[in-house]
Amino acid sequence: MKKSLLTVLGVIVVGAAGAAWIATRAPSSSFDAVAASGAPSDDLLAHGEYVARLADCVACHTTPEGKPFAGGLKMGTPLGAIFTTNITPDPETGIGNYSLADFDRAIRHGVAADGHRLYPAMPYPSYEKMSDDDVKALYAYFMSDVEPVVQANKASEIEWPLNMRWPLAFWNVVFTDGGVYQAKTSKDEMWNRGAYLVQGPGHCGSCHTPRGVVMNEKALDESGPEYLSGAVLDGWYAPSLRNDPNVGLGRWSEDDIYAYLKNGRNQHGVVFGSMVEAFNNSTQFMTDNDLKSIAHYLKSLPANAESTDVAWSYDPATADDLSKDVADNVPGARTYAANCAFCHGRDGRGKNEWIPPLAGVSSMLTPQAESAINVTLNGSMRVVSNGVPDAYRMPPYREHLSDQQMADVLTYARSAWGNTGDAVTAEEVAKLRSHTDPASIDVIILQMR
Amino acid sequence: MKLSINNEVHDVEADGDTPLLWVIRDNLGLTGTKYGCGLAQCGACSVMVDGVVTRSCVTPIDSVEGREITTIEAIENDPVGKRVVEKWVEYQVPQCGYCQSGQVMAATALLRETQNPTEDDVAAAMVNLCRCGTYNAIHAAVKDLAGEKGGA
Structure with missing residues (x-):
């Protein structure tokens, strides 16, 4: 009896010691033994700047009015709001004192130099796939070419005991893959480069992959069927990037994907919602080869097995009947004719690649109507391509249409021209109207991504 | 790009995404058509394209190539x-x-x-x-x- 008690005690002690070790250890870095080297070469700095574009660091680590990379952007988590940090090389308030190994631990392992764990709002489960070369170049860029900014980090609004960070070490054990991207020999070079960019620095899954109950992305690569299968975040539905014909990229060619990421638009649509930021700050700066590799990789992802969608095809009846629908007071038809048709067309086809179609686009076909509602309420952000702002932009209809009018017109558009999206209710519109009103007490702030 | 406006073909030098309104007013000097909101909300810029009322401020010119445009002048x-x-x-x-x-x-x-x-x-x-x-x-x-x- 005494002996078994001792055994149990022993197991507990060893277990606790192991757990404490996991919770407090600093993960090893491949740069631990690397001594600080001299001034970085121009090539290395250019490479680092490019990696910063790929990883779109600026999107979260900068506020709209703030200095680049000085942090301070508020992000929502289920536990309370957190703020992005200053990643400029200021020694006091930024990362100026970080060694390459410290930097690597933060980027790829989610551990800051003082040992505290980062929240996975920082996409280190994706960044850990980044190569040593890319991390090294990124470090050189941040240390040499980013302007130091003195700006203290803001404390998170998560309260004790939930603000303890050590449990994240266990989250990391369960929900990260562990390791740099390993090329698949069965695939060609282009596929591997695309997979690296999408899974690693590009962290596409942060928005496009659904998350589990503890905010973990349900898959981190193509081995999981839910990888990039679409998710709602920040009041937008980031659609599936798999090959489903209606809710995914099934009807897009590799050239279409390339054009979308390069120019922000193609015949299927124009970037809107959070994707505007990804385009403005990141994808348009990628090389043609990288963009084509991304397209190549995405087109290799199969449609969801349970997808029973019949591929959308255009039905001209709506365009022919619009005047009759207006006369017959079909709900939404008059609002469509007076507010939407001048740009998107009575035929729903938009105007070339400049004004997107509503016929056959995923926001009009997905069961999730968030993106359609949000863009109608709040309009679209400025798309800046090659330094030139777009000539045409969706205006906000927040003050113009009631919840019911907006629900009706979206229901009309989501069932017109062969579209098969579900009806939109006034309640759904009212909810998002409140969540996206800056004056509201329950406004949506950036979630993890 | 060739645009047919008021039964006259004009050779216009402008990018495909240029709004028709800019070309009508600035390139061709037909200033009867007005700029209002620039967002298809007010209708001041309305013209007809093949007889259908169209808001020229949100009409890229490459979408009306080969079609007949009528402005207030005609x-x-x-x-x-x-x-x-x-x-x-x-x-x-x-x-x-x-x-x-x-x-x-x-x-x-x-x-x-x-x-x-x-x-x-x-x-x-x-x-x-x-x-x-x-x-x-x-x-x-x-x-x-x-x-x-x-x-x-």
Whole structure:
């Protein structure tokens, strides 16, 4: 009896010691033994700047009015709001004192130099796939070419005991893959480069992959069927990037994907919602080869097995009947004719690649109507391509249409021209109207991504 | 790019995404068409493309290549447009006049499509904004045109 008690005690002690070790250890870095080297070469700095574009660091680590990379952007988590940090090389308030190994631990392992764990709002489960070369170049860029900014980090609004960070070490054990991207020999070079960019620095899954109950992305690569299968975040539905014909990229060619990421638009649509930021700050700066590799990789992802969608095809009846629908007071038809048709067309086809179609686009076909509602309420952000702002932009209809009018017109558009999206209710519109009103007490702030 | 405007073909040097309104006003000097909101909300920039009322501020020129564009300058060459202008004069519709070329375009396009529009048809088609509030006069003129014997 005494002996078994001792055994149990022993197991507990060893277990606790192991757990404490996991919770407090600093993960090893491949740069631990690397001594600080001299001034970085121009090539290395250019490479680092490019990696910063790929990883779109600026999107979260900068506020709209703030200095680049000085942090301070508020992000929502289920536990309370957190703020992005200053990643400029200021020694006091930024990362100026970080060694390459410290930097690597933060980027790829989610551990800051003082040992505290980062929240996975920082996409280190994706960044850990980044190569040593890319991390090294990124470090050189941040240390040499980013302007130091003195700006203290803001404390998170998560309260004790939930603000303890050590449990994240266990989250990391369960929900990260562990390791740099390993090329698949069965695939060609282009596929591997695309997979690296999408899974690693590009962290596409942060928005496009659904998350589990503890905010973990349900898959981190193509081995999981839910990888990039679409998710709602920040009041937008980031659609599936798999090959489903209606809710995914099934009807897009590799050239279409390339054009979308390069120019922000193609015949299927124009970037809107959070994707505007990804385009403005990141994808348009990628090389043609990288963009084509991304397209190549995405087109290799199969449609969801349970997808029973019949591929959308255009039905001209709506365009022919619009005047009759207006006369017959079909709900939404008059609002469509007076507010939407001048740009998107009575035929729903938009105007070339400049004004997107509503016929056959995923926001009009997905069961999730968030993106359609949000863009109608709040309009679209400025798309800046090659330094030139777009000539045409969706205006906000927040003050113009009631919840019911907006629900009706979206229901009309989501069932017109062969579209098969579900009806939109006034309640759904009212909810998002409140969540996206800056004056509201329950406004949506950036979630993890 | 070649654009056919008021039955005349113009060779226009502009990018495909240039709004038609800019080309009409700035390149061709046809300033009867007005810039209002630039967002397809007000209708001041209305022209007709193949007889259908179109807001030129949100119309990239590469989407109207090869189609017939009619602006207010040529509206009286259209028999329906001519009658609309006559009624506009008879009812003394305009006040400041800024929105009126768009209003005339909207009325002409309506009456070309529907000879005897109902109240509902008129309400659905005449959605251009007017800061002076000439809506009652517009309504009276269009109602008169809508009831014309033998159609407008």
